[in-house]
Amino acid sequence: MSHKVIIPIGPYHPLQEEPEFFRLYTEGEKVVDIDIVIGYMHRGIEELAEHKHFDQVAFLVERICGICSSSHPYAFVLAVEDIMGGEQNVVPERALYIRTIVDELQRLHSHLLWLGLAGHFIGYNTVWMWAWKYREPILEVFEMICGNRNHYAMSKIGGVRRDIRDMDIPVLKKTMDDLVPAVDMFKGAVMDDPVIQARLKGIGVLTREQAIEWAVVGPTARASGVNIDIRRDDPYGVFDKIDWNVIVEKDGDVFAKTKVRILEMYESINIIRQCLSKMPKGEIDANIKDVPPGEGIGRVEAPRGECFHYVKSDGTNRPIRHKIRAPSYMNVASNKVAAVGGTISDAAITLAAVDPCYCCTERLIVLDKATDKKLMNGWDLIRLSQEKTKKMQEGRL
Amino acid sequence: MKLLFNYLLFPGFLFSACVGLIAGWVDRKVTARIQWRKGPPWYQNFVDLMKLLGKETIIPQGASRMTFLLAPFLGLLSAVLVATILGVSLRMPLESFAGDVIVILYLLTMPAVSMILGGSSSRNPLASVGASREMKLVLGYELPFILSILAVIIRSGGSIQLGPILNQQINFGSNLASWPGALAFIAAIFCMQAKLGFVPFDVAEAEQEIMAGAVIEYSGLPLAVFRLTKAVLLYTIPLFLIALFWAGNLSWLALTGKYIAVLVIIILIKNTNPRLRIDQAMRFFWGPVTALAGISVILALFGL
Numbered sequence: 287m288s289h290k291v292i293i294p295i296g297p298y299h300p301l302q303e304e305p306e307f308f309r310l311y312t313e314g315e316k317v318v319d320i321d322i323v324i325g326y327m328h329r330g331i332e333e334l335a336e337h338k339h340f341d342q343v344a345f346l347v348e349r350i351c352g353i354c355s356s357s358h359p360y361a362f363v364l365a366v367e368d369i370m371g372g373e374q375n376v377v378p379e380r381a382l383y384i385r386t387i388v389d390e391l392q393r394l395h396s397h398l399l400w401l402g403l404a405g406h407f408i409g410y411n412t413v414w415m416w417a418w419k420y421r422e423p424i425l426e427v428f429e430m431i432c433g434n435r436n437h438y439a440m441s442k443i444g445g446v447r448r449d450i451r452d453m454d455i456p457v458l459k460k461t462m463d464d465l466v467p468a469v470d471m472f473k474g475a476v477m478d479d480p481v482i483q484a485r486l487k488g489i490g491v492l493t494r495e496q497a498i499e500w501a502v503v504g505p506t507a508r509a510s511g512v513n514i515d516i517r518r519d520d521p522y523g524v525f526d527k528i529d530w531n532v533i534v535e536k537d538g539d540v541f542a543k544t545k546v547r548i549l550e551m552y553e554s555i556n557i558i559r560q561c562l563s564k565m566p567k568g569e570i571d572a573n574i575k576d577v578p579p580g581e582g583i584g585r586v587e588a589p590r591g592e593c594f595h596y597v598k599s600d601g602t603n604r605p606i607r608h609k610i611r612a613p614s615y616m617n618v619a620s621n622k623v624a625a626v627g628g629t630i631s632d633a634a635i636t637l638a639a640v641d642p643c644y645c646c647t648e649r650l651i652v653l654d655k656a657t658d659k660k661l662m663n664g665w666d667l668i669r670l671s672q673e674k675t676k677k678m679q680e681g682r683l
Numbered sequence: 684m685k686l687l688f689n690y691l692l693f694p695g696f697l698f699s700a701c702v703g704l705i706a707g708w709v710d711r712k713v714t715a716r717i718q719w720r721k722g723p724p725w726y727q728n729f730v731d732l733m734k735l736l737g738k739e740t741i742i743p744q745g746a747s748r749m750t751f752l753l754a755p756f757l758g759l760l761s762a763v764l765v766a767t768i769l770g771v772s773l774r775m776p777l778e779s780f781a782g783d784v785i786v787i788l789y790l791l792t793m794p795a796v797s798m799i800l801g802g803s804s805s806r807n808p809l810a811s812v813g814a815s816r817e818m819k820l821v822l823g824y825e826l827p828f829i830l831s832i833l834a835v836i837i838r839s840g841g842s843i844q845l846g847p848i849l850n851q852q853i854n855f856g857s858n859l860a861s862w863p864g865a866l867a868f869i870a871a872i873f874c875m876q877a878k879l880g881f882v883p884f885d886v887a888e889a890e891q892e893i894m895a896g897a898v899i900e901y902s903g904l905p906l907a908v909f910r911l912t913k914a915v916l917l918y919t920i921p922l923f924l925i926a927l928f929w930a931g932n933l934s935w936l937a938l939t940g941k942y943i944a945v946l947v948i949i950i951l952i953k954n955t956n957p958r959l960r961i962d963q964a965m966r967f968f969w970g971p972v973t974a975l976a977g978i979s980v981i982l983a984l985f986g987l
Contacts, residue, residue, distance in 0.1 A: 291808045299894065315812070315961065407891045409882050409958025415718030481883060481956050484963055630812065631960045634892040 289313065293630060295637065297326055308621070308637060315629040320622055335608040340366060340443055340577055343605065347595070350612065352436050353399060356392040357588035358595070358610070359441040360385060364522055364584025365597040366443050366577055366605075373522055378569040381445040386523035387458075387561045388432070388440045389586070390554040394465070395424040396589035397547045397554075400641045401472060404544060407638045408485050413476065420468040423461050426678075430454055433675045445571030453681065455562055462555050469551045476544060486541035490624040490636030493538055500620040503613050504591020506640045509546045510538035516587035528560045540639040547641075577601070588613050590641050614640070694770020696763045696915075703914030704728040706946055710917075713950050728914065732907050740903035743806055750804035755901070755908035758797030761790040762915040769922050772845040773933060776853075779846035784836065787845075787923060788829065791878065794912050795821045798887065801909075802897025813896020816961045817887035820877055823968035824884075828874035830976035831867035835927045837983040838863065849930050857931035867979035868928045870972050872945075875920050876952055877964070880913065883956040884964050921945040 296307035305326035311319040331350060335343045347358040367373045373382070398421040405413025425435040431450050432438040440446050450458070476482055492502065497510035507514055515532040517525040533549040535542035579601040586593045591613030598607040617640035625636045689695055707728045715722030742751060765787050772779040795817055802814030835858055836843055839851040858864030877884035888896045898909050925941050959967065 291811075293808055293812065293893070312812075314815070405957070409885060409889065409891065410956065411714075411882075412718055412954045413957075415720065419719050479957075481959065485957050485960065629960060629962070631886070631889065631892050631958075634889075 290318065295633070296323075306618070308625075308633075310625075310630065310633055312630060315631070317626055317628055317630060317633050320625050320633075322618060322621060324618065332608050332610060336605055339603050340599075340605065343608065344442055345439060347610065348437050348439060350610065353396050354392070354588040354590065354593060354612070355437050356388050356440065357586045357593045358612075359439070360389060360522075361584040361586040361588075361593045361595040362597065362608075363441045363443050364586065365582045365595045366584075366599070368582025368584060369577060369580040369597065369599055370574070370582075376572055376574070377445055378572060379524075379566055380449075380568045381570045381572075382524045383561050383565040384446045384450055384570065385441060386525065386528075387450065387558055387565075388428075388438055388446075389523060390557045390561075391424055391428060392438075393589045394551055394554045394558075395421050395428070396641075397551050398424070400547060400589075401476070401544070404540075404635065404638060405476075407635050408482070410482070413472075417472065420465065420472075423464065427458055427461050429675055430457060430678050433672075442571070443577070444574035445569070447571075449570050450565075451679075459559070459562060462558055465555060466552075469548065469555070473548050476548065483541065486544060486635070487537075487539055489540045489628060489632045490639055491537070491539045492620055492624045494536075496620070496623050497538065500623065501616055502591070502620045502640070503616050504587065504589070505543055505546045505550065506591065506617045506620065508533060509535045509542040511536040514592075516585050516592050520585050522584075522586060524561065524564075525557075527564070528557055530557050530560075540635055543639045577603070581607075590614055591617060617641070689771060690763065690767050694774075695767040698770070699763060699766035699915045699918045700911055703911075703916070703918035704732070706917045706942075707914050709943075709946060710950050710953070713947075714954055717954050732910060735902075735907035735910065736904055738903040738906075740905060741900075743900045746806045746900070747804045750800055751900075752905060754797045754801035754804065755905045755912065756797075757800070758794035758912040759908050759915065761793030761797075762912050762919060765790045765923070766915055766919045769845075769919060769926060772849065773922070773926060773930075773938070776846040776849040779844050779849075781844050783845050784832065784843045784848070784927075788832065791916075791920065791923070792821065792825065794916060795878070797912070798897045798909075801901065801905075805897075805900035807900050809893045810897050810899050812893050813887050813889075813899070816889075816893075817897055819961055819965055820884065820887060823965040824874040824877040824972075827870050827968055827972040827976040828878075830973065830980055831871040831874070832927060834858075834863045834867040834976065834979040834983040837980065845926060849926060849933070852930040853933065858928045860931075863979040863982035864928055865979075866975050866982070868924065870976040870979065871924055871928070872948060872952075873968070873972050875924060876949060877968070878920055879916055879949065881949060881953045883952070883959045885958055886961045886964060889958060917946075921949070 290311050290313060293310040293312050294307070295310060297305040307323035307326070309321035309323065310317050311321075331346060335346055338346060344359040344362055347362045348355045350358045364373055367376045370376050398417050402414040402417030402421070405411065405417065428438060429435050431454050432440055432448060440448065492500075492506070492510045494511040497507050497512050502510070502512075503514070511534060513532060513534050516522075518532055530553050533546050533553065535546050577599045579599055581596070581598040584595045584597075593613055594611040596607070596609040597605045600606050620640065621637055624639075625633045628636060691697065705725065705728075708723065708725050711727065712722040742748060768779075768783055768787060772783065798817050799814045799821075802810040802817065835848060838858055838861070839848045842848060852858060859868055880888055888898065893899070898906060901909060921942055924945065925938065929941055
């Protein structure tokens with residue numbers, strides 16, 4: 287059979303919440319080639335960043351991705367602090383711990399989110415709902431310590447914006463304790479299920495050589511046996527002061543990628559627990575006034591892999607060049623080898639297995655049906671959410 | 684007149700559609716509770732249908748009009764006919780006619796055929812992938828389904844009529860209580876899951892892969908008819924299995940209880956499995972399920 291049919295996945299497709307376009311060339315059910323078209327979401331962030339103050343850019347880059355929303359600002363402030371002599375020399379120690387905790391909480395919520403989506407993509411909606419249910423307490427913790435569920439705004443140049451208060455620490459510890467049985471359950475339910483193994487094992491294989499050739503990063507690379515992790519290779523925060531392991535799997539298939547992410551959740555819980563017990567008292571902000579001229583880079587291990595920021599400063603209050611490379615940019619391209627050769631069903635989960643970054647932003651208004659009058663606009667909702675956060679912080683909820 | 688009443692109102696179209704839609708709600712509600720959601724109110728499936736009826740029917744350019752529009756009705760008419768035959772036979776086993784089991788078997792394949800016809804005629808690559816998957820799936824599950832029914836036929840002395848099959852069970856106990864009956868029932872449950880198009884065998888409609896597959900181009904009334912066919916099948920197929928395997932007691936109460944029990948099995952399978960690939964589904968049906976059904980036929984032949 288040489289009759290090629292094009293099966294489009296995207297730009298609008300239930301599989302991808304973000305507009306990305308995969309053109310699958312198929313013969314029957316078999317995928318023989320794939321075209322990857324990205325660029326539907328270009329927002330000109332690098333150019334925008336060059337017209338904003340250093341402090342504003344941290345907020346801007348947070349909006350690159352709704353899920354890695356700690357990694358991008360963190361990498362940006364790392365780059366700026368690199369100009370000033372390095373994170374470890376500029377930032378107070380307590381702030382380093384807080385940054386690490388937020389970074390790992392983000393990894394937990396991101397991996398749970400991916401696990402749920404992966405379940406959804408292979409038609410296992412129960413895993414989807416359960417994973418997202420257990421993700422909810424983490425978002426609550428975020429709201430408690432940062433005031434927001436998804437955009438944390440914690441990193442600022444020279445420190446962090448908010449302190450983790452003493453009264454929050456028991457709640458954080460309890461959330462971590464509660465999460466361990468949940469992750470245990472997923473480990474059992476996902477990794478021992480014969481049907482899931484039949485669907486995921488040997489699917490979308492990216493060999494070690496291919497992984498290096500296509501320069502994939504993060505869990506995608508670690509599942510193919512490439513032992514890289516920025517947290518260990520180029521430590522930031524307090525990752526060098528803490529005892530943890532890099533999870534590496536050899537098989538390179540979707541099952542290995544799932545396994546890496548599930549096992550990494552245990553490491554994240556472990557890191558957060560250690561940080562909470564070791565965290566010293568003290569300042570959280572170095573009150574930086576000026577950024578000297580120079581150039582610096584910041585690298586952060588986002589849940590999807592290495593997130594890279596380059597900043598060049600000329601001594602004014604704006605970066606004159608800001609370059610960003612998000613991990614999905616490297617990982618999505620590897621589908622060219624991983625998805626070809628499988629079936630359409632396999633392609634769906636393979637494309638999703640690199641955890642391409644979804645940024646979903648929603649606006650909401652509440653209308654009175656009878657009079658068509660707006661009962662709540664954006665500001666009312668912000669006020670509502672702020673009131674709830676306040677209640678949570680005062681321990682009334 | 685009586686036939687028309689039977690076909691259109693009770694136990695045909697109206698009754699089976701209502702029961703099917705409510706069973707569909709039970710499915711959605713239980714699924715929602717399993718997944719820590721609230722789930723829709725009981726009338727959700729009815730209003731969904733109403734809404735679809737009010738929508739515009741779009742016929743894709745270059746599609747073959749007649750086939751595209753008639754295919755869903757073909758499925759619905761056959762499904763309702765099965766519901767009528769079954770309903771009448773269950774109430775009055777003597778009114779069944781010779782060979783109705785064979786007729787039901789044929790008619791139960793028609794909804795799948797209508798999906799294939801509709802999908803192929805809609806001139807969409809995703810729909811044709813869906814149609815080809817449905818075709819393969821039919822080839823996969825029909826063999827074990829017929830084999831498992833063969834076991835029942837052998838047990839009731841070679842009768843291919845519902846009346847004697849029911850009478851035999853009423854007099855000598857359900858088929859389910861015997862080894863061949865139980866094995867054949869398990870095989871038939873898997874086939875039913877595939878016939879209903881539920882996870883793990885919903886490959887033909889796989890939302891995340893081929894976006895509803897065969898029915899992707901359908902909208903408005905024809906889509907509503909497809910939905911209605913599914914609802915009628917959700918009532919009919921479990922009832923057919925109950926009539927074949929579990930008909931020791933045919934009072935209203937017992938029938939309702941048995942129907943709910945089978946429905947729960949369907950929902951549980953649906954919610955504790957991921958979707959299989961089409962080749963895995965084929966292998967599953969032609970391997971273990973056919974073997975199971977085959978063993979039950981052999982056991983039945985030995986009169987166990």
